[in-house]
Amino acid sequence: MIDKPDSKRKANLGLLWRMMHKYWYYGLAGLVTMLLYALFSGVSITLVIPLFDFVFKGRSQPVIYNTWHGFLAAAWEEVLLFFGQHRVTLNPSSFEPLWARLQDLMRLTDPLALLYSICVFVFVIFLLKNIFFYANRMFFVALRGRTIRDLRKLMFGRYLSQSMDFYNQHQVGDAIVRMVNDVDTVSNQFIFSIFNSIRDFSTIIVYMVIAIMLNTRLFLYSIIVLPLFSLTMNFMGRKIKKYSRRIQGQLSTMFSVVEEVLNSMKVVKAFRKEAAEEEAFNKINRKHLRMWQRSMAYSSLNVPISEMNSAITGILVIILGGSLILDPNGHFSLGNFTAFLFALFSMLHPFKTVTQMYSDIKKASVSLDRIALVLNQQSQVADAPDAVDKKSLDSCITLENVCFSYKPDKEVLQNINFEIKKGEKIAIVGSSGSGKTTLANLLNRMYDVTKGSIKMDGIDIRKIKLDDLRGLFGVVGQDSILFTRSIRDNIAYGASCEVSDEDIITAAKVALADEFIQELPNGYDQILQTKGSNLSGGQRQRLCIARAIVGNPPILIFDEATSALDNISERMVQDAIDAAMLDRTVIIIAHRLSTVVSCDRIVVLEQGRVQCVGTHNELLQNCKHYQELHLHGDESE
Ligand SMILES: Nc1ncnc2c1ncn2[C@@H]1O[C@H](COP(=O)(O)OP(=O)(O)O)[C@@H](O)[C@H]1O
Ligand SMILES: [Mg+2]
Numbered sequence: 062m063i064d065k066p067d068s069k070r071k072a073n074l075g076l077l078w079r080m081m082h083k084y085w086y087y088g089l090a091g092l093v094t095m096l097l098y099a100l101f102s103g104v105s106i107t108l109v110i111p112l113f114d115f116v117f118k119g120r121s122q123p124v125i126y127n128t129w130h131g132f133l134a135a136a137w138e139e140v141l142l143f144f145g146q147h148r149v150t151l152n153p154s155s156f157e158p159l160w161a162r163l164q165d166l167m168r169l170t171d172p173l174a175l176l177y178s179i180c181v182f183v184f185v186i187f188l189l190k191n192i193f194f195y196a197n198r199m200f201f202v203a204l205r206g207r208t209i210r211d212l213r214k215l216m217f218g219r220y221l222s223q224s225m226d227f228y229n230q231h232q233v234g235d236a237i238v239r240m241v242n243d244v245d246t247v248s249n250q251f252i253f254s255i256f257n258s259i260r261d262f263s264t265i266i267v268y269m270v271i272a273i274m275l276n277t278r279l280f281l282y283s284i285i286v287l288p289l290f291s292l293t294m295n296f297m298g299r300k301i302k303k304y305s306r307r308i309q310g311q312l313s314t315m316f317s318v319v320e321e322v323l324n325s326m327k328v329v330k331a332f333r334k335e336a337a338e339e340e341a342f343n344k345i346n347r348k349h350l351r352m353w354q355r356s357m358a359y360s361s362l363n364v365p366i367s368e369m370n371s372a373i374t375g376i377l378v379i380i381l382g383g384s385l386i387l388d389p390n391g392h393f394s395l396g397n398f399t400a401f402l403f404a405l406f407s408m409l410h411p412f413k414t415v416t417q418m419y420s421d422i423k424k425a426s427v428s429l430d431r432i433a434l435v436l437n438q439q440s441q442v443a444d445a446p447d448a449v450d451k452k453s454l455d456s457c458i459t460l461e462n463v464c465f466s467y468k469p470d471k472e473v474l475q476n477i478n479f480e481i482k483k484g485e486k487i488a489i490v491g492s493s494g495s496g497k498t499t500l501a502n503l504l505n506r507m508y509d510v511t512k513g514s515i516k517m518d519g520i521d522i523r524k525i526k527l528d529d530l531r532g533l534f535g536v537v538g539q540d541s542i543l544f545t546r547s548i549r550d551n552i553a554y555g556a557s558c559e560v561s562d563e564d565i566i567t568a569a570k571v572a573l574a575d576e577f578i579q580e581l582p583n584g585y586d587q588i589l590q591t592k593g594s595n596l597s598g599g600q601r602q603r604l605c606i607a608r609a610i611v612g613n614p615p616i617l618i619f620d621e622a623t624s625a626l627d628n629i630s631e632r633m634v635q636d637a638i639d640a641a642m643l644d645r646t647v648i649i650i651a652h653r654l655s656t657v658v659s660c661d662r663i664v665v666l667e668q669g670r671v672q673c674v675g676t677h678n679e680l681l682q683n684c685k686h687y688q689e690l691h692l693h694g695d696e697s698e
Contacts, residue, residue, distance in 0.1 A: 070426065073433040077251065080211050084204050088256075091200035094193045095260040101190035103267035106403040108179055108186070113396030115167040116176045126170040129177035135166055136178075201256050209248045216240050216435050224442035225507045229467070234317030239435055242312060243428035250421035251429065258418045261411035268408035275401045276393060279382050283374045283405055290370045294416055297359045298423045304356035305427040311349040318342055360420040367416045371409040378405060442506050448526045454533060454615045454646060455518045457482045458504065462513035465496075465503060473499050474669045476513070483615075486647045488657035490690060491666035497650045500666065501618050504648070505534045532557050535609030537638075539621040541601035543593035548578055549585040551604060556612035564611060572607035573637040574600065599630025606637050617641060620650045654691055663687070 081088065126132040143159040167175055220236055272280045322329060322338050329338055382398050385391040463477040474496045481487050489497045502508055503515060506522060515522050522530055535555065543551050552565045565585065569575040577600050581587040593601045602622060609617060619638055623631040635656060638649075651657050658677045665672040665686050673684035680687035 070430075073426075073429050076433055076436065077208075077247070077429060080215075081204065081208050081252070084207050087200045087204040087207075091197055091204060091256060092259065094197040094200060095256070096263055098190055098193040098197055099260060099263040099267045101186050101193065102264055102407065103271055103404075105183065105186045105190060106268075106407060107271065107400060108183055109403060110396045110400050111167055111175065112179055113399055114394055115164075115170075116172045116179070118172075124169060124171050126166070127174055128171075129174045129181065132166065132170045132174055132178045133181065136163060139163060139166060197260065201253065204256075205248050205252045208252060209244055212244050212247070212432065213240055216244070216432065219435055219438060222440045222443070223438065224440050224509075225502070226441050226467075227438070232313075232317035232320065234315070234320040235313040236435075237320070238309070238313045238316045239431055243309060243431045246428040247425050247432060249425075250418075251425035254418040254421045254425070258415055261415050261418075264411045265408050265415070268404045272401055272404040272408065275397050275404065276382070276385075279378060279385070279401060282381055283378050285377065286370050286373050290366070293366055294363075294419055297362060298419055300359045301356055301420045302423040302427060304352050304359070305424040308349065308352045308356060309427055309431060311345060311352055315342070315345045315349060318345060356424075360417075360424075363417050363420055364413060367409075367413045371406075371413070374409070375402075375406065378402065442509055442527070444527050445524055448524055449520065451517065451520065451525045451529045451533070454483050457518065458616075458646075459516045459519075460513070461516065463500075463503065463510050463515060464512035465499060465508065466511050467499075467508075472511075472669060474503075477669075477671055479664055479671060479674055481646060481648065483646055484644075485662065486642060486649065486660045488649045488651060488660040488663040489666055490651055490654060490657060490663060490687070491672075492690070493652060495666045496669040497652075497666055498620055501536075501620050501648065501650055504616075504618065505531050505536065528557075532612065533614055534616050534618055535612065535614040536618045537602070537605045537609045537620065537622045539625055541593065541598070541605045543589055543601060543604060545589055545591055547583075547586050547588050548581070548604065551589060552607045552611050555608035555610070560611055565607075568607040568611040569604075571610060571637070571640045572603045573633060573640070574603040574607050577603075597630065599626050599633050602626065602630070602634045603637050606634070606641055610641050614645075616646045616648070618648045618650070621652065623656060624651070624653065652690070654687075665690070 126135060139159065139162045143162070147155065147158065170178075217240065220240075269280070272283070318341065322342075329335060378401070382393070382401060385393040386395060386398055458481040460477050460479055463474060464472055465474040466472045477500065489500060491497055499508075503510055504522075506527060509523060517525065517530075517533075544554065549562070549565055552568055553560050555568075556564070562585075566575060569578055569585075577596075578585055578587070587595075589595060593604070596604070602625075606622070622638060623634045626634060649657055649660060654677075657663055661676070662674060663677060663680055664674050665680065665684055667686050672686045673680055675684065681691065
């Protein structure tokens with residue numbers, strides 16, 4: 062994957078934004094609680110000022126307030142008076158008159174009573190601070206959880222809507238990694254990082270304001286190492302991103318291998334390739350480890366670097382601030398200095414998380430790109446804007462000069478012309494690889510023709526609603542693909558709307574499946590094992606036939622439906638097919654001719670071209686290819 066230009070990145074961020082902004086109320090509630098948290102964090106540290114400057118200084122003036130509640134009541138009155146008299150702005154200096162009044166009050170209070178008052182304050186403020194912290198967390202959890210859910214929903218929808226072509230090119234493991242791991246990374250490191258960093262930034266700003274108010278010069282000294290620090294961070298960010306991209310790619314490969322191998326267990330075991338597969342997997346796994354370690358080597362540097370930055374800053378401030386206190390003309394009290402140090406060190410912690418976040422965001426933006434790639438993927442086969450409804454086949458399906466190729470350089474089908482009339486039974490025969498399955502796949506738009514057109518009652522199928530078009534076909538393929546669900550659900554799968562039990566049983570009876578289903582321990586409620594392994598091949602195939610006809614589609618396609626079966630099962634399935642064919646337009650694909658002799662017409666396909674069309678007897682007389690197939694067919698039986 063190549064590096065995206067900036068505009069693309071912004072578009073991807075926009076995508077994330079669109080996913081989140083409908084939950085703006087959680088975001089807003091989160092922000093408000095976050096700001097309150099930052100505010101109370103700031104207030105909590107200013108409490109050390111009276112501790113050092115009034116409590117520990119001892120009593121020097123006449124005492125008016127002897128108890129902690131006496132002081133608190135007086136302080137509360139001052140606060141009310143202040144807010145009654147002054148116009149309060151966000152500017153911290155507007156609070157100065159209040160602060161001066163409170164200082165006077167503290168001088169008139171017994172130190173021990175003041176100490177108790179401060180403790181009450183400390184408790185209340187920490188309680189509030191932590192309540193807001195928790196609320197903030199919960200609001201963001203709600204926001205993040207919903208965003209993840211929506212993102213996965215959207216991605217799965219996109220995967221479902223892709224054409225078969227997409228699945229020829231993309232592996233399932235890759236999709237899983239994108240949907241699970243990448244979504245997780247984005248939500249963990251992006252959404253949380255963004256909001257945590259807002260909280261941390263606001264905390265930093267609150268502490269910064271306090272530090273500046275306490276001593277501006279000292280504050281300026283304390284940020285002297287910042288430029289060097291940000292340069293290092295920038296360098297590391299680029300490295301982390303590079304490795305993250307490789308790591309996610311490796312992960313996709315890894316899961317694709319796992320998926321493929323586990324799905325082909327029978328072959329792996331039969332050919333004793335367990336060790337070889339293990340080694341192949343280990344190789345990818347090791348490579349992933351190497352990448353991961355390199356990326357972690359950079360991202361773990363974050364904390365030490367920012368810690369060292371804090372240490373240097375701290376040392377500078379202690380030296381400079383310390384000498385200010387010792388200087389009699391310094392006008393810097395011990396209480397102020399202690400508060401300054403508190404503010405500074407409290408600022409350094411969120412600062413550290415902000416730098417950590419920086420590398421997280423770098424990682425997450427790689428994952429966001431990978432997600433966006435899926436979401437922006439348009440299906441090759443989709444509804445035309447002016448697509449029309451079509452619920453029945455009225456006269457015929459016409460193929461006009463149909464050409465098709467999977468890859469640009471190799472034509473699989475060339476200039477196919479023929480017509481399938483309503484009610485006809487058409488067979489397509491030809492040797493393996495001649496393009497029969499491909500041709501069938503074009504009829505219900507698993508792929509679109511490259512040239513020419515397929516028309517249904519004169520309407521190009523690309524102008525028919527995809528859903529309607531596919532609803533007209535019932536398809537039974539060579540390998541019976543069933544789901545790990547009940548037999549009932551597997552049959553009902555073939556209908557687009559709810560079907561009654563009666564319909565299901567009728568379909569099963571036509572497909573000659575009812576009898577063996579009744580004999581299963583749970584009958585129609587029997588849950589199939591993975592890939593239907595608790596049924597025989599012939600039974601699975603008959604279930605597939607029941608599934609194909611349950612929705613009562615006017616056209617049936619059987620693509621070598623019996624070729625994987627033994628003779629006895631084949632006979633049963635063939636009977637089922639014959640029963641299902643009644644009153645329908647049918648396309649039977651076969652390479653064994655015994656199954657197609659009774660068809661109305663037979664199309665002989667070789668190397669992607671129609672060689673001859675006719676009935677069995679006609680073709681036997683005048684089609685060389687058919688005669689050859691006939692000979693070979695007889696040999697194999
Ligand atoms: N998904 C695909 N991608 C690329 N080539 C394909 C794909 N499926 C089939 N082909 C090629 O198209 C040709 C026709 O295949 P197919 O329609 O499956 O033949 P048949 O069903 O007659 O055995 C073959 O040469 C095959 O290699
Ligand atoms: Mg085939």
